[in-house]
Amino acid sequence: MSTTEMSSTEEILGRSDANDLDAILAVPNPYLEGTIHTVKDHADAIFTWDYEKGARPALNKLYEKAKNAQWNGETDLDWSIDVDQEELAKSAVTNSPINSQLDLSGTCFEKWNDDDWARLNVEMQNWTLSQFMHGEQGALLCTAKIVETVPWIDAKYYAATQVMDEARHVEVFAKYLDEKLSGHYPMNTHLGLLLDDIILDSRWDMTYLGMQIMVEGLALAAFGFIHMMTTEPLLKQMLRYVMSDEARHVAFGVLSLKEYYAELTDVELRERQEFAFEAAVRMRDRLLQQEVWERVGVPVKEAIQLTKMTPESEIFNQMLFSKIVPNCKKLGLLDASGGWLRQRFGEIGVIQFEDWVDTGEEYESFALGQDLQAG
Ligand SMILES: [Fe+2]
Ligand SMILES: [Fe+2]
Numbered sequence: 001m002s003t004t005e006m007s008s009t010e011e012i013l014g015r016s017d018a019n020d021l022d023a024i025l026a027v028p029n030p031y032l033e034g035t036i037h038t039v040k041d042h043a044d045a046i047f048t049w050d051y052e053k054g055a056r057p058a059l060n061k062l063y064e065k066a067k068n069a070q071w072n073g074e075t076d077l078d079w080s081i082d083v084d085q086e087e088l089a090k091s092a093v094t095n096s097p098i099n100s101q102l103d104l105s106g107t108c109f110e111k112w113n114d115d116d117w118a119r120l121n122v123e124m125q126n127w128t129l130s131q132f133m134h135g136e137q138g139a140l141l142c143t144a145k146i147v148e149t150v151p152w153i154d155a156k157y158y159a160a161t162q163v164m165d166e167a168r169h170v171e172v173f174a175k176y177l178d179e180k181l182s183g184h185y186p187m188n189t190h191l192g193l194l195l196d197d198i199i200l201d202s203r204w205d206m207t208y209l210g211m212q213i214m215v216e217g218l219a220l221a222a223f224g225f226i227h228m229m230t231t232e233p234l235l236k237q238m239l240r241y242v243m244s245d246e247a248r249h250v251a252f253g254v255l256s257l258k259e260y261y262a263e264l265t266d267v268e269l270r271e272r273q274e275f276a277f278e279a280a281v282r283m284r285d286r287l288l289q290q291e292v293w294e295r296v297g298v299p300v301k302e303a304i305q306l307t308k309m310t311p312e313s314e315i316f317n318q319m320l321f322s323k324i325v326p327n328c329k330k331l332g333l334l335d336a337s338g339g340w341l342r343q344r345f346g347e348i349g350v351i352q353f354e355d356w357v358d359t360g361e362e363y364e365s366f367a368l369g370q371d372l373q374a375g
Helices: 009-013 021-026 057-068 085-090 114-149 153-180 189-200 204-229 233-261 266-286 290-296 300-308 311-319 324-330 336-347 362-366
Strands: none
Touching: 009 266, 021 300, 057 153, 057 233, 085 114, 114 153, 114 189, 114 204, 114 290, 153 233, 189 204, 189 266, 204 233, 204 266, 204 311, 204 324, 233 324, 233 362, 266 336, 290 300, 300 311, 324 336
């Protein structure tokens, strides 16, 4: 394989240094105007005349599970629970990466009082749930595309159940935001660019890799973390229900791609590695939460640099990759092409998760009624 076929970081990310904060913050947000956003999906809709159900037993099993695991966001969640967002924001549970416990003298937070910190927490909560809602809509569109583009009947059947799951997820996050929180945020630039790139790609496996492996792998870890930390009973219940579905979705990606990637050439695998790396960096960039800092009126770059100095925040951001990295390993993506992705994941500080449990079978333990293991 010649190096001329490989893409540079500049070509993959639009900047030569993955960690260039000025370049990350300078990317314009194309999602601020209008009610709809259109993306070309460049894909053929595929019929198959091979209707043999269960030709892929692992996918068939997942499909049968999914049929019995449907829930109703309107009636299975207790929407009568009153959420006092301000009270919640003042409590010990906070998703703010920096807070008044640190020595912030000489920084833009020097004069902040308890009300300012409480407001920051409220905004972070609105932002976080808004991005989950947008990401869920991305999953809805991606999975509908998979129904059309995947050539296997067992995968079409399973993907159809995931379309319903994702509709329900968009619905419950939107309802929670509207009825229990205090305002939406628009789509984050980096999350939106990633979702656009996933949908734009003509190759059916790239939808899976971008959505089921990368976006949903991160979501499963993030939901698990927030589910464990939050004291708000409705959010806890809602995340528990959503996670029972998400674990199946990530398994769907692992089980489908494992078969397909076993047959790809090294050059083809390298393209998948580059796509996985791009997705990882875009998701890391989205976690900078730049829109929140803008809204609370502090210098964005300074706030982000202070965030990076907090060990808790670094640990949290790394933990979000605890599902993605073992799943990439299981698919053979870490070590193909001379270990290219292993090296990149090392550079962004997440390779240490490679031997954690992958999500090919783990979904059974996420089923409703099971006690979730911590972590
Ligand atoms: Fe979802
Ligand atoms: Fe999902």
